[in-house]
Amino acid sequence: MSSLLRNFWYMAMPGKQLKPGQMIHKKMLGDPLLVGRTNEGQIFAMRDICPHRGIPLSHGWIEGNAVCCCYHGWKFETEDGRCSEIPSLTSDNNLEIERIKVPVYPAQEVQGNIWVYIPNDPKEKLDLSKISSPPLIPDFGIACPGISETIDFDCNIDHAIIGLMDPAHGPYVHRSWWWRNGPRKFRIKEKAYEPAPFGFRLVPYQMPKSAKPYRLLGKDITIEIVFKLPSYRTELLIGDRYKACAFTAITPIDENHCQLFQSLYWTVPGLVIFKPLLSILTRQFLSEDRDVIIKQQEGLAYDPSLMLIDDCDTQAKWYFRLKQEYLKSLQESREFENPVEPRILQWRS
Ligand code: FES
Ligand SMILES: [Fe+2]
Structure with a gap:
């Protein structure tokens, strides 16, 4: 199937x-x-x-x-x-x-x-x-993205999705100087999640004061991340002055290829002059994900059995459960019942 x-x-x-x-x-x-x-x-x-x-x-x-x-x-x-x-x-x-x-x-x-x-x-x-409407990013009206990048992933969409929502690969895959400086310092992360329509979300929380680039948005910044079937991820940052959103959508080309679209929206005035730089950084970040997935294909060619461990792979488990439930609800012609339950996830990264 x-x-x-x-x-x-x-x-x-x-x-x-x-x-x-x-x-x-x-x-x-x-x-x-x-x-x-x-x-x-x-x-x-x-x-x-x-x-x-x-x-x-x-x-x-x-x-x-x-x-x-x-x-x-x-x-x-x-x-x-x-x-x-x-x-x-x-x-x-x-x-x-x-x-x-x-x-x-x-x-x-x-x-x-x-x-x-x-x-x-x-x-x-x-x-x-x-039929519903295409996903709409709340609070941004009819705005067009300041940046939109498209990148091809030569893998089944599932691997692209779970690779992107996976919090444990960051320190190993995204090692650019501008993202992480110096030796890796692992910290325990603890985040609350709850079900959202056709998906789940990171319960909005206030960002720690130290996150420098985000200060453009103001002093107090709330972050909310929502994942929704089939493949939409919205990361919304609402500051007391401005707001920004990173929206990711993945489209399968066929069983073995997909395309990732990254759109960045913001209301910060004057940020347009940094567009070329932001574009390069976004591309670089996404190509790091793409490159690791290309390497992964070498192993997947042998159809190995794979593992999902708690809590860092719990979101991936939720994704598969959401998908399964969606297909089952169609088959049984009944309403979709979200299988995700509120939970606090902990991992080191
Ligand atoms: S008009 Fe399209 S193939 Fe003949
Ligand atoms: Fe990544």
Whole structure:
């Protein structure tokens, strides 16, 4: 059985990557997709395969509200995927072209990122009123991220997710001078967690005074970290002057590859001049995670049995339990029941 969770919104790309009139091919959860933006700015997504002879529609172009196939010029409406023109037909041909359809996927741009909803069966008509909206970062209105970085991970999404939520790898994997100076000093960490909708969260707490770079946000800073299925992590820092948020979303490309999107939002004025530097640091940090995962694949190729230990791997255990419960609730057509219970986790890092 596939380990990829459908019926969720997944991030496709940062909005700035897709210009009006442009289409981009994306493989998401194994589905070949075309994500596009009409000249009027409307986002859309459809299966990137022409129903005529299978060529990816993304090789074609956008004409008004339709995608035109580059092979024989068939046109498909971006809104519902209906075929609206077959140029080679004569007027007395009685082919009902509107019955030819390309599956469309719900797509939206939210806070500067483009999201696509991946349903269980893309050919089935979706009741849009029944699906939720893409995740929204609270307190940031319609703001676009100051920084957005995309990085490819050549692994199953589960390893990317548990690798990122794992508090014990930090001192070994993230050793850049700007992150950790001097020899490693391990300290006991003790943090309270509780269930959150479709996930869990670090109960908000006040940051210790010593955290220097955070002082930009003010004197008293509260931190809250939320993980939500399928793969969203929001780290919110609310200071008495300003606030900032690091939002991470991971999208499976297929069973063995995924893409991580990191968006940073902030309200601190003047921070834009540090954008290039912040971008480099974010990239470096994420590539450290990616590089260790590449090494891990060498071992995983032998399909070894693996371990999750308490408490540093408890969040990973929760992730697998959330996933399992989600699949079970779908199978049994019942409400999802969050399996996470409030708990204080302790580890050294
Ligand atoms: S293959 Fe697309 S129109 Fe023929
Ligand atoms: Fe990491």
